Amino acid sequence: MARKPANTTSSAGGKSARTRQRILDAAAHVLSRKGFAGTRLTDVAEVAELQAPAIYYHFPSREELIEEVMWSGIANMTDHVQQQLDALPPETGPLDRIEVAVESHLRYQLETSDYTTAAIRNAGQLPDNMRARYEAEANRYGDVWRRLFDAAKREGALRPDLDARAARMLVLGALNWAAEWWNPRRGTLDQVIRTAKSLVRAGLAVPEAVEAEPMRKPQRSRARKPAKTASNR
Amino acid sequence: MARKPANTTSSAGGKSARTRQRILDAAAHVLSRKGFAGTRLTDVAEVAELQAPAIYYHFPSREELIEEVMWSGIANMTDHVQQQLDALPPETGPLDRIEVAVESHLRYQLETSDYTTAAIRNAGQLPDNMRARYEAEANRYGDVWRRLFDAAKREGALRPDLDARAARMLVLGALNWAAEWWNPRRGTLDQVIRTAKSLVRAGLAVPEAVEAEPMRKPQRSRARKPAKTASNR
DNA sequence: GTCTATATGGAGATAGAC
DNA sequence: GTCTATCTCCATATAGAC
Numbered sequence: 001m002a003r004k005p006a007n008t009t010s011s012a013g014g015k016s017a018r019t020r021q022r023i024l025d026a027a028a029h030v031l032s033r034k035g036f037a038g039t040r041l042t043d044v045a046e047v048a049e050l051q052a053p054a055i056y057y058h059f060p061s062r063e064e065l066i067e068e069v070m071w072s073g074i075a076n077m078t079d080h081v082q083q084q085l086d087a088l089p090p091e092t093g094p095l096d097r098i099e100v101a102v103e104s105h106l107r108y109q110l111e112t113s114d115y116t117t118a119a120i121r122n123a124g125q126l127p128d129n130m131r132a133r134y135e136a137e138a139n140r141y142g143d144v145w146r147r148l149f150d151a152a153k154r155e156g157a158l159r160p161d162l163d164a165r166a167a168r169m170l171v172l173g174a175l176n177w178a179a180e181w182w183n184p185r186r187g188t189l190d191q192v193i194r195t196a197k198s199l200v201r202a203g204l205a206v207p208e209a210v211e212a213e214p215m216r217k218p219q220r221s222r223a224r225k226p227a228k229t230a231s232n233r
Numbered sequence: 234m235a236r237k238p239a240n241t242t243s244s245a246g247g248k249s250a251r252t253r254q255r256i257l258d259a260a261a262h263v264l265s266r267k268g269f270a271g272t273r274l275t276d277v278a279e280v281a282e283l284q285a286p287a288i289y290y291h292f293p294s295r296e297e298l299i300e301e302v303m304w305s306g307i308a309n310m311t312d313h314v315q316q317q318l319d320a321l322p323p324e325t326g327p328l329d330r331i332e333v334a335v336e337s338h339l340r341y342q343l344e345t346s347d348y349t350t351a352a353i354r355n356a357g358q359l360p361d362n363m364r365a366r367y368e369a370e371a372n373r374y375g376d377v378w379r380r381l382f383d384a385a386k387r388e389g390a391l392r393p394d395l396d397a398r399a400a401r402m403l404v405l406g407a408l409n410w411a412a413e414w415w416n417p418r419r420g421t422l423d424q425v426i427r428t429a430k431s432l433v434r435a436g437l438a439v440p441e442a443v444e445a446e447p448m449r450k451p452q453r454s455r456a457r458k459p460a461k462t463a464s465n466r
Numbered sequence: 467g468t469c470t471a472t473a474t475g476g477a478g479a480t481a482g483a484c
Numbered sequence: 485g486t487c488t489a490t491c492t493c494c495a496t497a498t499a500g501a502c
Binding site: 167177181191198200202 | 408
Binding site: 054058 | 488
């Protein structure tokens, strides 16, 4: 995951590694607030409590530093959400799984991590030469959600008038945007999560299934052309 | 709305006014893609097909140019959506009104205007001294939506487990985010709009009202403490 | 009104001391 | 490993020709 500085004699938790982490944290903080072009190394250095040239001991360039922040922001989100999904009992219904993803995403984004906010806010502003690595990881996260929606569709849990891709992206947008407006002083995170889950479930589910969805196993043979939706990234 | 250049002898549709507009359009284009700090006047000039110093004949500074793009992006959106709402028959139900706002917002944002995308993407990155005018206008737009949701709540059209403010911001987020992913080559705008309307209506409505809401008049006296939600900005 | 030429300052990056 | 000093480049902004 992490590139190590040239001097590899120090142990994994040594001073160098800790300084490097401090620089990454500071960069995520600045990046999430000032944007890609507005992120200056002097500001990063100030937050990390060192002088700007010291950053070059740990990172070869400003761009590499920023790229690592962006990449790890979305990569950690992917791992976190997937981990929560993997921990569910196998018989969990598709809408319940989506609710878990909604909660995991919001919690991670709003509670844990400047990285994710930095990634989400700046994805559209990256110069072309920095996009590749980030987009590969962003697609991995998109795939997590695509699988959730495909499963729901396959089991007939999605209302048929919904376009699966549009619905998925609209839901993700609602979650991503929360970083722009949520303020702990204006309402608890739990309140936001509860509303988001309710909104998403009711928005997606066929009316009969809203109230209480039976916890049934995925029924693969009920699918009509599963390959079709799989290509719909 | 628009500041005029020093030379006011030219008519409203004169060459100066047209050049000024070209600069604004170019700035919106660059701003929506490169972000606030990444917007360079040479890039704006290139898109507008003139030399960078010529911009200073029409705008006193880079900041004033950007501020005007941001401000007019959100101001035009507000006017557009409000206008669509005002054109509805007075007996239109609150969820139907919300659907109209959803469609107006998406159409304007995705079809018409780099300005709105520029405003939405860069709102979080504005330096403090540029925020005031933009935020005043953004609040005006927020008020349009707040009134829609307050009306829906007052008439009992919103599910009671939803937090009105959180639900409103989640819906707006879903719409705002569409600019990040929608691509006309991946699906029609109409398809996105149809899905968004369906998702929002089903997500908000009390189950009984999903299918076909009676077009009834607002019933003010049914409200419980209307002042409560009004202060919930 | 728009151009060319240029003053000014700020940011990334490097050299080399400690 | 982190610092101070410095190089270089580039963007805003101005001066002044046309």
